[in-house]
Amino acid sequence: MRQDLWLLAALYIGGAVNAAVESNYTEAILSSGTIKLGDWQDAYDKATAFVNSLSTSDKLSIITGGTVNNVTINKLDSSSNPINYYFVTAWPAPLSIAMTWDKDFIIEQGQALGAEFKGKGVNVGYGPTVQPLGRSPWGKRGAETYGPDSYFSGIMSGGLVEGMNKAGCISGAKHFILNEHETNRQGSSGASPSCQQHYFDFSSSEAYSVSIDDKAFHETYLAPFYDTIKAGVGAVMCSMNRINGTYGCENQETLSKHLKAKLGFIGFVSPDAGGQKTGIGSATAGLDYGSSTYWSNTTLGAGISNGSFTEARLNDMVIRNLMGYFKHSQDESYPSHAGYTDNVDVRANHASLARKYAQNSIALLKNTNKTLPLTKSQKVISIFGTHAAPRVVGPNTALTVQSGVASTMDGHMSQIGGSAMSSATYLITPFQAFNERAHKDGFMLKWWLNNTIVSSSGGMVISDGAGTEISETTTGIAENSDACIVFINAWSGEGGDRDELANAGQDTLVNTVADTCNNTIVVVNTVDPRLLAQWDSHENVTAILYGGPLGQESGYAINDALFGDVNPSGNLVHTIAKNESDYDANVQICEDLQLNFTEGNFIDYKYFDQQNKTPAYAFGFGMSYTTFSYGTYLSISSAASNLTNEYASGSLAVGGREDLWDIVATASSAITNTGSLAGAEVAQLYVEFPAAAEEPVRQLRGFAKVDLQPGETKTAAFELRRRDLSVWDTGAQEWKVERGQYISASLTV
Ligand SMILES: *[C@@H]1O[C@H](CO)[C@@H](O)[C@H](O)[C@H]1NC(C)=O
Ligand SMILES: *[C@@H]1O[C@H](CO)[C@@H](O)[C@H](O)[C@H]1NC(C)=O
Numbered sequence: 001m002r003q004d005l006w007l008l009a010a011l012y013i014g015g016a017v018n019a020a021v022e023s024n025y026t027e028a029i030l031s032s033g034t035i036k037l038g039d040w041q042d043a044y045d046k047a048t049a050f051v052n053s054l055s056t057s058d059k060l061s062i063i064t065g066g067t068v069n070n071v072t073i074n075k076l077d078s079s080s081n082p083i084n085y086y087f088v089t090a091w092p093a094p095l096s097i098a099m100t101w102d103k104d105f106i107i108e109q110g111q112a113l114g115a116e117f118k119g120k121g122v123n124v125g126y127g128p129t130v131q132p133l134g135r136s137p138w139g140k141r142g143a144e145t146y147g148p149d150s151y152f153s154g155i156m157s158g159g160l161v162e163g164m165n166k167a168g169c170i171s172g173a174k175h176f177i178l179n180e181h182e183t184n185r186q187g188s189s190g191a192s193p194s195c196q197q198h199y200f201d202f203s204s205s206e207a208y209s210v211s212i213d214d215k216a217f218h219e220t221y222l223a224p225f226y227d228t229i230k231a232g233v234g235a236v237m238c239s240m241n242r243i244n245g246t247y248g249c250e251n252q253e254t255l256s257k258h259l260k261a262k263l264g265f266i267g268f269v270s271p272d273a274g275g276q277k278t279g280i281g282s283a284t285a286g287l288d289y290g291s292s293t294y295w296s297n298t299t300l301g302a303g304i305s306n307g308s309f310t311e312a313r314l315n316d317m318v319i320r321n322l323m324g325y326f327k328h329s330q331d332e333s334y335p336s337h338a339g340y341t342d343n344v345d346v347r348a349n350h351a352s353l354a355r356k357y358a359q360n361s362i363a364l365l366k367n368t369n370k371t372l373p374l375t376k377s378q379k380v381i382s383i384f385g386t387h388a389a390p391r392v393v394g395p396n397t398a399l400t401v402q403s404g405v406a407s408t409m410d411g412h413m414s415q416i417g418g419s420a421m422s423s424a425t426y427l428i429t430p431f432q433a434f435n436e437r438a439h440k441d442g443f444m445l446k447w448w449l450n451n452t453i454v455s456s457s458g459g460m461v462i463s464d465g466a467g468t469e470i471s472e473t474t475t476g477i478a479e480n481s482d483a484c485i486v487f488i489n490a491w492s493g494e495g496g497d498r499d500e501l502a503n504a505g506q507d508t509l510v511n512t513v514a515d516t517c518n519n520t521i522v523v524v525n526t527v528d529p530r531l532l533a534q535w536d537s538h539e540n541v542t543a544i545l546y547g548g549p550l551g552q553e554s555g556y557a558i559n560d561a562l563f564g565d566v567n568p569s570g571n572l573v574h575t576i577a578k579n580e581s582d583y584d585a586n587v588q589i590c591e592d593l594q595l596n597f598t599e600g601n602f603i604d605y606k607y608f609d610q611q612n613k614t615p616a617y618a619f620g621f622g623m624s625y626t627t628f629s630y631g632t633y634l635s636i637s638s639a640a641s642n643l644t645n646e647y648a649s650g651s652l653a654v655g656g657r658e659d660l661w662d663i664v665a666t667a668s669s670a671i672t673n674t675g676s677l678a679g680a681e682v683a684q685l686y687v688e689f690p691a692a693a694e695e696p697v698r699q700l701r702g703f704a705k706v707d708l709q710p711g712e713t714k715t716a717a718f719e720l721r722r723r724d725l726s727v728w729d730t731g732a733q734e735w736k737v738e739r740g741q742y743i744s745a746s747l748t749v
């Protein structure tokens with residue numbers, strides 16, 4: 001449904017636009033007083049007192065990871081778990097947490113994750129991964145992030161920061177900025193531009209450089225970082241790529257001007273691996289933590305002596321390194337740092353949380369004639385595919401894809417690779433969960449745990465050990481089953497980009513089973529968009545469950561959804577196209593070293609809307625075993641007193657101008673569970689801006705997950721902040737609310 005949201009009739013026009021940030025960026029130095037510190041003031045005072053007691057060599061030690069007066073800041077990846085550490089929880093991947101669309105869950109998970117970092121004595125946990133945002137469906141780190149919508153990514157990333165802070169752990173957001181894919185992120189092989197090779201290498205040539213217009217830079221890529229900073233992120237990791245020709249960790253424009261002076265980031269900037277390239281250059285640009293190879297008395301110290309560097313900036317670097325430490329009172333008490341194989345068990349009750357998030361993240365995309373949930377009337381159930389069963393080695397194994405890897409995993413795919421890979425102590429596979437339920441419920445379980453199809457004409461010959469040969473076929477298993485469940489996956493991780501968005505072998509497996517079994521249910525676990533068009537309209541494919549990597553409880557979560565122990569309530573956070581060619585050709589990943597993000601704000605569903613293309617499954621889509629209805633009217637109340645100025649004009653504070661966070665309107669809608677099962681609906685508010693704003697057709701600006709008993713009605717309320725209705729005015733260099741009519745479209749499914 002679509003309704004007029006409101007008319008912003010009484011906008012004040014004119015007014016002073018605040019002076020632009022000065023070109024030497026001394027404003028980025030905290031002692032300049034440019035940024036209102038708010039509840040960080042006390043931490044700043046303590047850090048300042050501490051730095052005043054230090055010699056230059058002590059200061060250099062702090063900014064290069066040394067210990068001074070017992071202060072050491074230990075840092076570790078990621079938002080999946082404290083990487084490599086033993087006896088931690090292997091959480092559902094961020095993509096899966098995102099698919100819950102649940103703001104309470106992300107805060108709760110952040111707090112539990114933060115407690116695990118803290119329990120291990122790690123001061124800074126590098127989560128959230130805000131970007132890669134997901135500009136390209138071929139990018140490989142999608143499962144590490146919260147999806148390609150900037151508003152949604154901001155809310156979820158901010159939630160994780162809030163939760164980690166509650167635990168007393170410093171959170172670190174990454175990667176700043178425009179690091180949208182892996183190919184050539186650190187250097188290129190020098191190969192001629194090709195779109196076939198999708199792995200980075202470490203050769204000495206330069207990394208790719210990104211150019212983007214100023215409006216999209218602010219609205220799509222800077223926007224989610226505002227949320228993390230406002231929520232209190234203590235560290236930001238700069239990226240390996242170049243921006244406008246300058247490396248992410250050497251870039252004064254992005255680090256000092258945007259991140260620090262305009263977004264009001266008061267913590268420290270640290271480099272992604274290999275991101276630092278120079279000594280005085282990186283320190284002047286805005287890097288605060290780095291390597292003693294570049295930062296020593298012969299570089300920074302000599303620079304202070306000859307005037308090419310300043311003591312004020314060195315002090316600022318030290319203070320920034322300690323802001324989170326003092327903010328979270330880590331100076332007062334903090335567990336000692338455990339070695340990664342130490343037996344310190346920090347898992348507490350987190351297995352049940354991991355299972356809950358996984359259960360609530362799975363999206364039901366198809367359910368013909370209510371074939372799901374499975375019931376006791378299904379006496380014979382068969383399961384298919386390597387994805388149903390464990391990998392040969394596991395669960396806590398190094399999973400890196402840096403030098404090439406298959407685009408599917410041979411075994412159950414429950415996690416991501418690279419710097420967000422899981423440290424699982426165990427893994428519940430679908431095979432295990434089905435066996436347990438067959439044992440309990442009394443159905444017969446058959447399995448074919450291989451993607452290779454053996455046809456009836458040439459059965460797999462298996463010796464029974466008694467000299468007799470018996471013949472098994474894929475179709476033989478599928479025949480006479482009351483339900484056939486096919487498990488498929490798409491795999492990737494840090495290090496390389498995707499070669500395919502669907503896998504022919506797995507698609508053939510689905511079609512082969514469906515040709516034989518009239519109740520074929522497909523379970524997909526994927527790291528990024530996975531196309532389903534090769535079989536989703538097959539008349540015998542009766543249901544589809546679609547999820548991200550689900551973590552250590554994966555098999556239980558899937559089983560719980562299939563049998564209705566939980567009612568699926570996950571929704572997509574990316575668009576699934578009907579055909580690979582429906583995605584924007586401009587975001588395809590090639591070997592180029594100069595990347596032009598000419599599509600600007602129009603990524604994912606914003607591109608499909610702009611091109612008037614119908615996706616197979618839209619961003620935000622997900623079904624339930626029950627049904628919901630929305631009230632006819634969306635009720636709107638605007639806060640005119642918070643909209644007297646069209647430009648943001650508040651003081652610069654942590655998270656940017658203070659008035660960007662003012663509530664300017666509230667919208668609400670009634671939602672009723674019209675079915676016979678309890679369930680949860682994700683209400684989503686999309687806003688259409690006035691034409692003058694030059695914005696995508698519609699943009700997500702609110703969402704709420706509402707749990708409802710059968711027949712129950714609740715109200716979903718959406719608070720719109722000034723920044724949710726602001727666009728970046730490139731002339732004024734300020735956030736602006738365009739005068740005009742804003743239309744809302746509340747999505748119902
Ligand atoms: C640079 O910093 C100094 C000291 O804070 C300040 O006086 C000056 O106005 C700034 N801007 C320029 C462009 O030099
Ligand atoms: C460092 O820690 C030790 C042992 O806890 C303590 O005795 C000492 O006073 C501390 N030193 C400083 C400078 O805090």
Ligand SMILES: *[C@@H]1O[C@H](CO)[C@@H](O)[C@H](O)[C@H]1NC(C)=O
Binds near residue numbers: 212217243
């Ligand atoms: C890149 O350079 C262009 C041209 O100078 C400028 O308009 C743009 O804002 C710069 N972008 C970033 C992210 O620095």
Ligand SMILES: *[C@@H]1O[C@H](CO)[C@@H](O)[C@H](O)[C@H]1NC(C)=O
Binds near residue numbers: 057297298302
């Ligand atoms: C550090 O460098 C400065 C300037 O070059 C020099 O005066 C000082 O002696 C050096 N300090 C140490 C500890 O090497």
Ligand SMILES: *[C@@H]1O[C@H](CO)[C@@H](O)[C@H](O)[C@H]1NC(C)=O
Binds near residue numbers: 280298
């Ligand atoms: C100052 O010292 C730095 C670090 O040794 C050096 O790179 C730079 O060239 C020097 N500048 C001058 C003007 O001597």
Ligand SMILES: *[C@@H]1O[C@H](CO)[C@@H](O)[C@H](O)[C@H]1NC(C)=O
Binds near residue numbers: 540
């Ligand atoms: C679904 O139900 C309709 C109506 O009962 C029936 O015609 C159709 O064959 C069913 N489809 C499947 C796949 O069972």
Ligand SMILES: *[C@@H]1O[C@H](CO)[C@@H](O)[C@H](O)[C@H]1NC(C)=O
Binds near residue numbers: 386410450451452
């Ligand atoms: C699947 O079957 C093929 C053909 O028999 C075999 O080569 C392959 O090793 C099997 N894969 C697994 C994971 O068992």
Ligand SMILES: *[C@@H]1O[C@H](CO)[C@@H](O)[C@H](O)[C@H]1NC(C)=O
Binds near residue numbers: 514516517539
């Ligand atoms: C659906 O399954 C039945 C077996 O129950 C089979 O006869 C039929 O051919 C299948 N339909 C398709 C389109 O393959």
Ligand SMILES: *[C@@H]1O[C@H](CO)[C@@H](O)[C@H](O)[C@H]1NC(C)=O
Binds near residue numbers: 480518519
């Ligand atoms: C599937 O096929 C079986 C026979 O193999 C039949 O009893 C059942 O009704 C069919 N189900 C559907 C939904 O067509």
Ligand SMILES: *[C@@H]1O[C@H](CO)[C@@H](O)[C@H](O)[C@H]1NC(C)=O
Binds near residue numbers: 533534578579580581
């Ligand atoms: C996708 O589009 C290409 C060309 O646009 C076409 O050749 C191919 O058959 C399409 N695939 C599907 C599954 O529709």
Ligand SMILES: *[C@@H]1O[C@H](CO)[C@@H](O)[C@H](O)[C@H]1NC(C)=O
Binds near residue numbers: 592594595596
């Ligand atoms: C990006 O733009 C630059 C300058 O216009 C051009 O040289 C380059 O080829 C473009 N890159 C791609 C991948 O189109």
Ligand SMILES: *[C@@H]1O[C@H](CO)[C@@H](O)[C@H](O)[C@H]1NC(C)=O
Binds near residue numbers: 640642663
């Ligand atoms: C204006 O925004 C502030 C800050 O969010 C909020 O406290 C206040 O309630 C808003 N005013 C109105 C009228 O909604």
